[in-house]
Amino acid sequence: MTADVSIPDYDDLDAVARARWDEQIARHGRVTHMKRTLLHAVPAFDALMTWYPLFDAVKAVVGERAALFFAHAISAANHCLICDTFFVKILRDRGLDPANLVYDATEDLLVRFGRALVADGGRVPDALLGEVKASFGEADLVLLTGFASLMIATNLINTALRVPLDEYLYAYTAVRSE
Structure with a gap:
């Protein structure tokens, strides 16, 4: 199965999305494919991280x-x-x-x-x-x-x-x- 939406790397993200990535690493030790995908749209990421x-x-x-x-x-x-x-x-x-x-x-x-x-x-x-x-x-x-x-x-x-x-x-x- 291929992703319809790319899975960005850290360097592909803006500063706000990178901050969320860093928080995920600190809390969970990894950033999953779903979370990386969501980082395309930080408000969607924030909503689903609740x-x-x-x-x-x-x-x-x-x-x-x-x-x-x-x-x-x-x-x-x-x-x-x-x-x-x-x-x-x-x-x-x-x-x-x-x-x-x-x-x-x-x-x-x-x-x-x-x-x-x-x-x-x-x-x-x-x-x-x-x-x-x-x-x-x-x-x-x-x-x-x-x-x-x-x-x-x-x-x-x-x-x-x-x-x-x-x-x-x-x-x-x-x-x-x-």
Whole structure:
């Protein structure tokens, strides 16, 4: 798969984009192909990098494992090669088999909710939406949906722009989920 949009190198970027690159290196040790692609448009990069504080907020509500399962379910349902493979790597690195995950009740609810947010244009069945609201309350329902929308947006960037898989993820493609 070739990128429809070039993946700029550091020297190709303006000063503002280079500052964002430097911040990514400091925080995460690398700048992925998706992030490099987004650096063509710093406002788009900035918007999608709010994924990190939203993910932290979701983890604070449901725990890290459930948050990972939620994000993975969304990316797998969206058939996003990069994001799905990224979460497969994280799960495998934690000793979990992405093809044979066993969920507790909260994780199962979040996985079903994540998949439903992707299916049918985001029209979540009333019963499922009610179950999530009853389990988490309105504020956390909004938080979970907001995070999911940003996860879906990252999936869309990667898929629509045909961003190539980062080399560090190659070893994890054979174990991708459904």
